[in-house]
Amino acid sequence: xxxxxxxxxxxxxxxxxxxxxxxxxxxxxxxxxxxxxxxxxxxxxxxxxxxxxxxxxxxxxxxxxxxxxxxxxxxxxxxxxxxxxxxxxxxxxxxxxxxxxxxxxxxxxxxxxxxxxxxxxxxxxxxxxxxxxxxxxxxxxxxxxxxxxxxxxxxxxxxxxxxxxxxxxxxxxxxxxxxxxxxxxxxxxxxxxxxxxxxxxxxxxxxxxxxxxxxxxxxxxxxxxxxxxxxxx
Amino acid sequence: xxxxxxxxxxxxxxxxxxxxxxxxxxxxxxxxxxxxxxxxxxxxxxxxxxxxxxxxxxxxxxxxxxxxxxxxxxxxxxxxxxxxxxxxxxxxxxxxxxxxxxxxxxxxxxxxxxxxxxxxxxxxxxxxxxxxxxxxxxxxxxxxxxxxxxxxxxxxxxxxxxxxxxxxxxxxxxxxxxxxxxxxxxxxxxxxxxxxxxxxxxxxxxxxxxxxxxxxxxxxxxxxxxxxxxxxx
DNA sequence: TGAAAAAGTTGTTGTACAACATAGTTATAA
DNA sequence: TTATAACTATGTTGTACAACAACTTTTTCA
Numbered sequence: 001x002x003x004x005x006x007x008x009x010x011x012x013x014x015x016x017x018x019x020x021x022x023x024x025x026x027x028x029x030x031x032x033x034x035x036x037x038x039x040x041x042x043x044x045x046x047x048x049x050x051x052x053x054x055x056x057x058x059x060x061x062x063x064x065x066x067x068x069x070x071x072x073x074x075x076x077x078x079x080x081x082x083x084x085x086x087x088x089x090x091x092x093x094x095x096x097x098x099x100x101x102x103x104x105x106x107x108x109x110x111x112x113x114x115x116x117x118x119x120x121x122x123x124x125x126x127x128x129x130x131x132x133x134x135x136x137x138x139x140x141x142x143x144x145x146x147x148x149x150x151x152x153x154x155x156x157x158x159x160x161x162x163x164x165x166x167x168x169x170x171x172x173x174x175x176x177x178x179x180x181x182x183x184x185x186x187x188x189x190x191x192x193x194x195x196x197x198x199x200x201x202x203x204x205x206x207x208x209x210x211x212x213x214x215x216x217x218x219x220x221x222x223x224x225x226x227x228x229x230x231x232x233x
Numbered sequence: 234x235x236x237x238x239x240x241x242x243x244x245x246x247x248x249x250x251x252x253x254x255x256x257x258x259x260x261x262x263x264x265x266x267x268x269x270x271x272x273x274x275x276x277x278x279x280x281x282x283x284x285x286x287x288x289x290x291x292x293x294x295x296x297x298x299x300x301x302x303x304x305x306x307x308x309x310x311x312x313x314x315x316x317x318x319x320x321x322x323x324x325x326x327x328x329x330x331x332x333x334x335x336x337x338x339x340x341x342x343x344x345x346x347x348x349x350x351x352x353x354x355x356x357x358x359x360x361x362x363x364x365x366x367x368x369x370x371x372x373x374x375x376x377x378x379x380x381x382x383x384x385x386x387x388x389x390x391x392x393x394x395x396x397x398x399x400x401x402x403x404x405x406x407x408x409x410x411x412x413x414x415x416x417x418x419x420x421x422x423x424x425x426x427x428x429x430x431x432x433x434x435x436x437x438x439x440x441x442x443x444x445x446x447x448x449x450x451x452x453x454x455x456x457x458x459x460x461x462x463x464x465x466x
Numbered sequence: 467t468g469a470a471a472a473a474g475t476t477g478t479t480g481t482a483c484a485a486c487a488t489a490g491t492t493a494t495a496a
Numbered sequence: 497t498t499a500t501a502a503c504t505a506t507g508t509t510g511t512a513c514a515a516c517a518a519c520t521t522t523t524t525c526a
Contacts, residue, residue, distance in 0.1 A: 067376065069384040077376055093369035098377050121362065128361035129354065135368035136326035142375050143300065143310055144331050150382050150425045151302040154513070184474065192383045194514060199475060215522080216473090233303075387483070417504065427484060432505055448492080449503090 009036070012110045015057050016083045018134065021126030033116040037109050045087070045101040045109075052091035054111040058082050061107030062169075062180060065099050066189065076190040077142065079104075079168060079180065088114060089135070104182065149192045156233035158201045161191035162211070162218070163230050171220050178218045205229075242269070245343045248290050249316045251367065254359030266349040270342050278320070278334040278342075285324035287344040291315050294340030295402075295413060298332050299422065309423040310375065312337075312401060312413065321347060322368070337415070382425045389466035391434045394424035395444070395451070396463050404453050411451045438462075 012034045013019040013027045022030065037056075039045060045056065045063065063080040077099060080086045090097045091114040121128050148160050162178070169180035182190070188198035202218070205211045210226050212219040220226070245267045246252040246260045255263065270289075272278060278289065278296065296313040310332060313319045323330045324347040354361050381393050395411070402413035415423070421431035435451070438444045443459050445452040453459070 067380045069380040073384060075380045075383060077379065089369045089372055091369075092365050093373050094366065095370075095373065098373045121365070122358055125355055125358050125361060128358060128365060132325050132354070132361060132364050132368065133327065135365065135372060136322045136324075137328075139322055139368060139372050139375065140326050140328065140331045142372065142379070146310065146375070146379060146382065147300045147302040147308045149379065150308060151306060183472095195473085196475080196515090197513070203475085416502095428503090429485090429505080430483070436505080 009059060009108075012057050012112065015059065015110070016085060018085065018127070018130045021124055021130060022120070023124070026120050026124060030112065030116070030120060034110045034112050037111050039103040039107040039109065041103060041105050043103050043107075045103065045107075046097055048097050048100045050097050052087060052097060052114055055085055055088040055091075055114055055117050057085045057110040057112070059108040059110065061109075062104040063101055063107060064104055064186065064190075065101050067099050074186075074189040075192065076186060078138070079165075079190075081168060088117060091118075092131075104186070153233040154191075154193055154197055154201055155204070155229055156231070157191040157193060158187070158198060158205070159210075159226050159230035161187060162205075162220075163223075163227055164190075166220060166223065166226075176219045176221070177214075178220055181216055181218070183216070242292060242341075245290050245345065248292065248343070249318060251318065251360070251363045254357055254363060255353070256357070259353050259357060263345065263349070263353060267343045267345050270344050272336040272340040272342065274336060274338050276336050276340075278336065278340075279330055281330055281333045283330050285320060285322075285330060285347055288318055288321040288324075288347055288350050290318050290343040290345070292341040292343065294342075295337040296334055296340060297337055297419065297422075298334050300332050307419075307422040308425065309419060311371070312398075312423075314401060321350060324351075325364075337419070386466040387424075387426055387430055387434055388437070388462055389464070390424040390426060391420070391431060391438070392443075392459050392463035394420060395453075396456075396460055397423075399453060399456065409452045409454070410447075411453055414449055414451070416449070 011027075011031050013022055013030055019027070019030070039061070046052070048068065058080055060082055063086065064076050065078050065080065065086065066074045066076045069075050080101070087097075087101060121131065148157060152160065165178055165180045165182070169178070171178055184198045184202070185195045187202075188195040191198065193201075202211070202213055205226075206213045210220075210222045210229070212221055244260075244264050246255055246263055252260070252263070272294070279285070281301065291313055293315055296319065297309050298311050298313065298319065299307045299309045302308050313334070320330075320334060354364065381390060385393065398411055398413045398415070402411070404411055417431045417435070418428045420435075421428045424431065426434075435444070435446055438459075439446045443453075443455045443462065445454055
């Protein structure tokens with residue numbers, strides 16, 4: 001669904017610090033080429049194997065980046081949240097997408113043709129440096145995650161997943177509820193385990209007083225202990 | 234060991250296509266700030282937790298980039314070969330190294346202060362675009378590997394490791410020997426398994442006629458079947 | 467509002483692989 | 497040349513986790 005009614009929304013160049021390097025002309029050029037889009041919950045934004053065409057900037061809502069593995073088992077690689085840009089990596093690598101992206105909830109986003117991004121990037125060195133920084137950070141993150149996903153035991157993996165979600169989305173101040181509420185399936189897909197084991201291990205964390213499970217909502221009770229479990233399993 | 238005798242060696246800017254974007258002045262500036270270095274087999278080049286200072290360019294020899302995991306188990310993330318640059322990611326991400334690098338054999342390399350690389354990068358947009366491309370490709374590779382390492386069975390993981398080594402280093406034309414000869418330990422560290430299981434599974438591949446084991450050397454007999462095992466396990 | 471689908475929960479069973487042990491074999495160096 | 501260490505090889509045992517099943521609760525939407 002592509003709309004042009006973007007009244008009341010911040011323009012794309014104010015969504016993220018990464019655009020702060022842009023000149024006035026570049027900002028206008030970026031805005032002119034930006035389209036507003038909405039995605040329903042669970043809608044596919046891009047798909048493994050497709051040619052990349054657009055960079056997306058999330059206005060609201062959460063997105064999962066994942067790969068479909070063996071026997072339909074999904075591995076979630078990272079989450080994208082408000083203000084973040086995504087879907088551009090494959091374009092710069094010169095290939096098709098190796099991952100897919102779907103919305104975890106109703107999403108509002110801007111899309112910009114990657115040819116436009118490339119043009120601006122080629123004329124604005126500071127933006128290029130910012131992209132280098134962003135890609136470098138992502139690469140370091142994923143290098144670290146590989147060891148966790150392959151070597152940590154199930155408790156350590158789930159605790160790490162929860163800690164990452166706490167750091168990324170935070171907890172509601174009053175209630176202590178984790179803001180990024182995922183399905184057990186998605187939590188399992190992120191922590192490399194089956195949904196059954198995610199449920200079982202969450203129940204264990206609950207009985208140990210690390211968290212409190214209230215339906216889909218998770219209340220963080222003992223974050224420091226959770227971080228210990230993350231390290232020690 | 235830092236030397237200045239670089240006679241008979243290509244200058245750094247001719248080692249890799251990435252520097253083709255450089256002007257004559259930039260090339261000279263790069264060369265002036267480049268030091269020649271040698272590493273013995275098994276020597277540490279950089280270490281997890283250190284502040285990044287230098288970009289390295291490999292003149293000859295192979296290097297492994299790895300993380301020390303649980304119980305001393307190493308996960309090898311990628312290999313660096315002749316002509317490739319490495320050790321710069323952490324600098325651009327603005328943090329310390331999250332990985333370590335050691336030489337797998339005797340290595341000759343150039344080192345350049347990362348401040349110098351940054352200067353050139355900030356003045357040469359084409360180089361910045363080339364770095365973006367390089368980082369984007371690495372990120373795509375590692376995203377794909379995550380699913381293999383977490384979901385494939387042991388045969389599939391080992392076959393994939395061998396296929397990656399074939400693609401990266403090739404096989405000797407005459408003999409069919411795999412050029413990148415790793416220890417069983419390193420092969421296991423790359424394919425996420427114990428050395429015992431790497432040995433066992435190599436022996437199985439041997440008895441199935443996919444490869445021939447001759448001491449440390451591996452002869453590739455049936456590459457297409459090896460690629461099938463890589464997909465199907 | 468009520469039926470169907472999706473998500474969550476819990477228990478059981480089977481197996482892939484780590485951990486460990488032991489021994490043979492090949493490099494390294496004194 | 498021999499001693500010591502590092503690497504390679506193979507068998508045994510234990511266990512962490514996937515796979516599956518059956519059942520309950522919540523959500524969706526007609």
